[in-house]
Amino acid sequence: MDGVEFRLLGPVGVWDAGRWLSPSSAQQRTVLAMLLLETGRPVPVARLENAIWGAESPESARNAVQGHISRLRRLLAPHAAVELATSARGYCLTVERDRIDLYRFRELVREAGGEQEPERAIELLREGLAWWQGAPLADVAGKWLPDVVVPALEEERLAALERRAALDLRQGRHQEVAAELTALVGENPLRERPVSLLMTALVRCDRRTEALAVFRRVRRRFAEELGIEPGDELQRLHQAILAGREDTSGTTPPAAVIAVPRHLPPDTELFTAREEELAALDRLTLPAASHSSPSTQVMAPCVITGTGGVGKTTLAVHWAHRARDRFPDGQLYVNLQGYGPTHVARPPAEAVRLFLDALQVPAEMVPATLEAQVGLYRSLLAERRMLILLDNALDTDQVRPLLPNAPGCLALVTSRVELIGLVAAEGANTLSLGLFSPEHSRELLTRRLGVAKVGAEPRAVDDIVSRCAGLPLALAIVAARAHTRPAFPLGPLISGLHGATDHDDDDGDDGDDDRADGGRVDGLDVFDGGDASTNMRIVFSWSYRALSPNAARLFRLRGLLPTPEISTTAAASLAGIPVRHARRLLTELARANMATERSPGRYGWHDLLQTYAEELTRQHDSEAERHEALHRLLDHYLHSARLGDRLLDLYHRVPLAPAPPRTGVVLARITDRAQSEAWFAREHRTLLAAIRHAARLGFDRHAWQLAGACWGFLSQEGRSDDQVAMHHIALEAAARLNDPAAQAHAHVGLAQALIRLGQDETSESHLREALDLFGGLRDHVGQALCLIYRSVLKDRRGQYGEGLDLSVLALRFYQAAGDRAGEGRALNNIGWFHAQRGAYEEALRRCQEALAIHRELNDLPGESATLDSLGHLHHLLGQYEEAISYYRRSLAWRQRGKRALGARTLRRLGEAQLAAGRLHEGRAALRQALDLVVELAPGDADALRARIDGLTDPEEPSV
Numbered sequence: 001m002d003g004v005e006f007r008l009l010g011p012v013g014v015w016d017a018g019r020w021l022s023p024s025s026a027q028q029r030t031v032l033a034m035l036l037l038e039t040g041r042p043v044p045v046a047r048l049e050n051a052i053w054g055a056e057s058p059e060s061a062r063n064a065v066q067g068h069i070s071r072l073r074r075l076l077a078p079h080a081a082v083e084l085a086t087s088a089r090g091y092c093l094t095v096e097r098d099r100i101d102l103y104r105f106r107e108l109v110r111e112a113g114g115e116q117e118p119e120r121a122i123e124l125l126r127e128g129l130a131w132w133q134g135a136p137l138a139d140v141a142g143k144w145l146p147d148v149v150v151p152a153l154e155e156e157r158l159a160a161l162e163r164r165a166a167l168d169l170r171q172g173r174h175q176e177v178a179a180e181l182t183a184l185v186g187e188n189p190l191r192e193r194p195v196s197l198l199m200t201a202l203v204r205c206d207r208r209t210e211a212l213a214v215f216r217r218v219r220r221r222f223a224e225e226l227g228i229e230p231g232d233e234l235q236r237l238h239q240a241i242l243a244g245r246e247d248t249s250g251t252t253p254p255a256a257v258i259a260v261p262r263h264l265p266p267d268t269e270l271f272t273a274r275e276e277e278l279a280a281l282d283r284l285t286l287p288a289a290s291h292s293s294p295s296t297q298v299m300a301p302c303v304i305t306g307t308g309g310v311g312k313t314t315l316a317v318h319w320a321h322r323a324r325d326r327f328p329d330g331q332l333y334v335n336l337q338g339y340g341p342t343h344v345a346r347p348p349a350e351a352v353r354l355f356l357d358a359l360q361v362p363a364e365m366v367p368a369t370l371e372a373q374v375g376l377y378r379s380l381l382a383e384r385r386m387l388i389l390l391d392n393a394l395d396t397d398q399v400r401p402l403l404p405n406a407p408g409c410l411a412l413v414t415s416r417v418e419l420i421g422l423v424a425a426e427g428a429n430t431l432s433l434g435l436f437s438p439e440h441s442r443e444l445l446t447r448r449l450g451v452a453k454v455g456a457e458p459r460a461v462d463d464i465v466s467r468c469a470g471l472p473l474a475l476a477i478v479a480a481r482a483h484t485r486p487a488f489p490l491g492p493l494i495s496g497l498h499g500a501t502d503h504d505d506d507d508g509d510d511g512d513d514d515r516a517d518g519g520r521v522d523g524l525d526v527f528d529g530g531d532a533s534t535n536m537r538i539v540f541s542w543s544y545r546a547l548s549p550n551a552a553r554l555f556r557l558r559g560l561l562p563t564p565e566i567s568t569t570a571a572a573s574l575a576g577i578p579v580r581h582a583r584r585l586l587t588e589l590a591r592a593n594m595a596t597e598r599s600p601g602r603y604g605w606h607d608l609l610q611t612y613a614e615e616l617t618r619q620h621d622s623e624a625e626r627h628e629a630l631h632r633l634l635d636h637y638l639h640s641a642r643l644g645d646r647l648l649d650l651y652h653r654v655p656l657a658p659a660p661p662r663t664g665v666v667l668a669r670i671t672d673r674a675q676s677e678a679w680f681a682r683e684h685r686t687l688l689a690a691i692r693h694a695a696r697l698g699f700d701r702h703a704w705q706l707a708g709a710c711w712g713f714l715s716q717e718g719r720s721d722d723q724v725a726m727h728h729i730a731l732e733a734a735a736r737l738n739d740p741a742a743q744a745h746a747h748v749g750l751a752q753a754l755i756r757l758g759q760d761e762t763s764e765s766h767l768r769e770a771l772d773l774f775g776g777l778r779d780h781v782g783q784a785l786c787l788i789y790r791s792v793l794k795d796r797r798g799q800y801g802e803g804l805d806l807s808v809l810a811l812r813f814y815q816a817a818g819d820r821a822g823e824g825r826a827l828n829n830i831g832w833f834h835a836q837r838g839a840y841e842e843a844l845r846r847c848q849e850a851l852a853i854h855r856e857l858n859d860l861p862g863e864s865a866t867l868d869s870l871g872h873l874h875h876l877l878g879q880y881e882e883a884i885s886y887y888r889r890s891l892a893w894r895q896r897g898k899r900a901l902g903a904r905t906l907r908r909l910g911e912a913q914l915a916a917g918r919l920h921e922g923r924a925a926l927r928q929a930l931d932l933v934v935e936l937a938p939g940d941a942d943a944l945r946a947r948i949d950g951l952t953d954p955e956e957p958s959v
Contacts, residue, residue, distance in 0.1 A: 006095065039094065042092040051142050051145060129160055177201040178201040263333040267321040273436060333389045384409060556617040633690075710723075731743060868887065
């Protein structure tokens with residue numbers, strides 16, 4: 001076997017079969033030392049440069065490092081057991097750790113810590129210390145290794161010496177310990193542990209006077225250099241010697257020196273998913289886990305955060321069990337009770353005392369003050385590699401005293417709140433735990449109920465997955481209920497997930513009154529596992545009661561509208577408070593994981609928290625307050641949408657006259673077309689939910705007017721399914737209001753979306769209804785609009801003459817009403833139909849008239865439509881390059897390429913390019929058009945797909 005070994009605990013170099021192979025220069029030795037300290041992991045070039053030259057690296061530093069690496073490769077090339085690799089992340093030296101003296105030393109010290117026989121522990125420590133051959137890293141270049149790494153390595157050596165001396169004292173070797181520690185204390189007079197051991201050894205050698213003299217000298221040094229008194233341990237030992245007490249064993253290391261606590265809660269065999277999170281924990285804790293360079297710095301704490309019931313403790317405990325071999329000196333655990341049945345979190349002093357008990361510190365050795373207890377606790381960890389799991393923390397102040405300051409020790413913290421102070425001051429790493437995906441939710445149910453049970457009822461399982469909202473605790477509770485009733489089908493067992501319970505109808509009431517504000521009756525009752533920790537309502541309450549009163553009120557009111565998320569301005573309107581206050585309260589909710597900031601200024605939460613908020617607002621807020629809050633929120637959406645709609649398509653603008661917004665309503669900041677489009681894009685799902693809820697709760701005027709205010713955006717973006725849903729609701733609301741104008745506009749908005757979806761007959765019916773209603777109202781613009789859309793249906797059927805007649809009649813209506821935007825659209829339609837009938841000169845004249853009007857009004861959608869018509873006209877004339885130019889200009893105003901018009905124009909552009917002989921460009925445009933058609937107007941997709949398939953030529957390269 002290759003006998004190569006590496007030295008760091010002395011001069012840096014390589015031993016090979018008794019031969020010393022030291023790198024030729026100090027800089028090479030620095031590079032080798034850095035690679036050995038991080039063995040198995042890439043070391044970035046920048047770190048190597050910093051280690052050699054510090055912050056002022058020369059311009060040639062990178063080339064110099066590459067040269068050192070090349071020379072090291074030649075030095076190590078004969079040894080198959082060593083690999084020096086290059087990667088994008090830096091240089092990586094891979095070698096077995098037992099070939100490196102530092103890691104041999106650490107392993108022997110670790111074994112000694114777990115050894116129950118003192119003599120064997122002493123033997124292991126002596127063997128480990130024998131690897132030290134003088135000052136570590138004694139001949140390297142640069143200041144970084146000597147200044148940062150060497151002191152920590154010396155700390156490890158001194159800790160091992162102290163441990164061995166303590167064990168020697170227990171075995172009665174007082175003379176040897178006194179002789180050895182006299183020199184050590186002379187070199188380290190301010191290090192209290194060896195002083196204590198030396199004084200104990202001298203007393204046991206009947207050299208009491210010398211022991212007192214040692215204390216006096218040390219006390220004087222403390223006063224002169226630090227301005228303080230020695231610590232409690234030395235003070236107590238000094239008093240014991242003065243009192244002539246023979247028993248000074250209390251000053252020797254307590255049994256905790258060799259105790260190995262294993263206090264983790266049980267792991268679960270049914271642990272599901274979280275592979276990415278486990279890998280993230282491995283990465284965040286890699287320095288401690290891999291033993292590499294544990295002496296260079298104290299491991300940063302790692303904080304797992306997430307909402308109640310998301311599985312923070314389960315993940316932490318599972319990872320801790322999986323990683324326990326990486327922390328051979330033991331694992332400590334404490335539930336800090338930050339959130340639980342009691343209203344009082346566990347004080348840090350109580351937690352520290354539990355840890356001292358776990359470390360087997362005798363009661364009489366525990367200091368009286370918290371500060372001293374924390375000092376003793378950290379001193380005991382200083383010689384160990386341990387995992388400290390601080391579960392269920394309330395805040396940073398509760399955690400901070402429990403953090404170790406020892407290399408190789410890791411504090412793993414779980415909390416429902418973001419411990420920002422711990423991140424800022426202690427550099428903690430954070431892992432935010434999210435909800436389960438539907439796939440992982442099914443995996444959990446399968447692991448708990450079995451493949452057969454889950455496979456037998458796929459629809460019920462899908463319902464459970466949906467209703468549990470990805471919350472692992474909710475899934476586990478439902479699975480447990482099903483598990484205890486194996487003969488029952490899943491469907492009836494989980495019917496309560498819809499809001500019903502087994503006793504909902506006991507009083508014969510249908511419950512409608514309870515749902516008057518849109519809430520779901522007893523929606524969380526099914527998530528009750530029989531105790532506080534498995535009752536979702538109670539689990540949520542622990543987080544809720546920690547909120548400030550104003551944040552709690554906002555959380556409750558948020559339950560009034562089941563929308564996917566809410567903006568800061570919407571939240572301000574809901575609560576009737578200034579935006580800056582709403583922002584602060586939303587931040588508090590997010591930090592408490594009672595909301596999630598999904599994007600800057602936008603907050604949401606899962607369905608079960610929504611249900612909990614609904615319950616709370618019914619319990620704590622009066623009906624009048626709930627009504628006013630919801631009215632303010634709907635006012636915010638309606639008036640903001642109306643503001644944005646004015647900046648979009650002039651043609652699809654519905655005349656609205658909403659009542660002024662309530663006091664406390666804040667509108668979105670929308671000042672130009674781009675802001676309007678962005679606002680609608682963010683809010684359109686929320687607006688659909690708001691329209692549904694408004695109609696459900698009797699806010700019918702808000703419902704139909706919101707749909708009207710959204711029409712321009714939905715039409716422009718081709719969101720036909722949403723447009724159909726909104727306008728169905730609007731139509732029903734308008735009917736309840738008995739408002740003919742509202743009904744007419746809802747019919748037209750519905751008809752336009754149905755045309756794009758290919759439902760021509762249904763669309764025709766709605767247009768006839770709207771035309772009659774507008775006629776009764778003498779609304780010329782409304783009548784014209786119906787005629788224009790009917791002409792679109794005529795065009796689709798090839799009935800160009802009838803389409804032209806309808807367009808001409810629409811133009812007269814628009815002119816009578818003085819609607820220039822409508823006039824431009826009607827002229828464009830007239831030009832289109834003339835082109836279809838071969839009257840190209842008239843078509844060109846009409847389209848040019850339309851283009852002038854659109855440019856006069858800065859009506860970009862209208863201008864784009866007319867440019868498309870002009871492109872089509874030139875295509876019919878065989879002027880393909882001119883057609884291509886017009887089509888491209890038509891497309892140019894679209895910034896995101898998602899306009900409904902774009903699908904039609906892209907298709908025509910592709911046909912013009914094919915006709916011009918630009919085959920690859922034409923196919924590419926048609927394929928791009930198909931993608932848009934499938935999304936925006938699926939009724940037209942089959943014909944376009946067939947056209948593209950007919951063009952396929954297998955001998956030509958695909959585009």
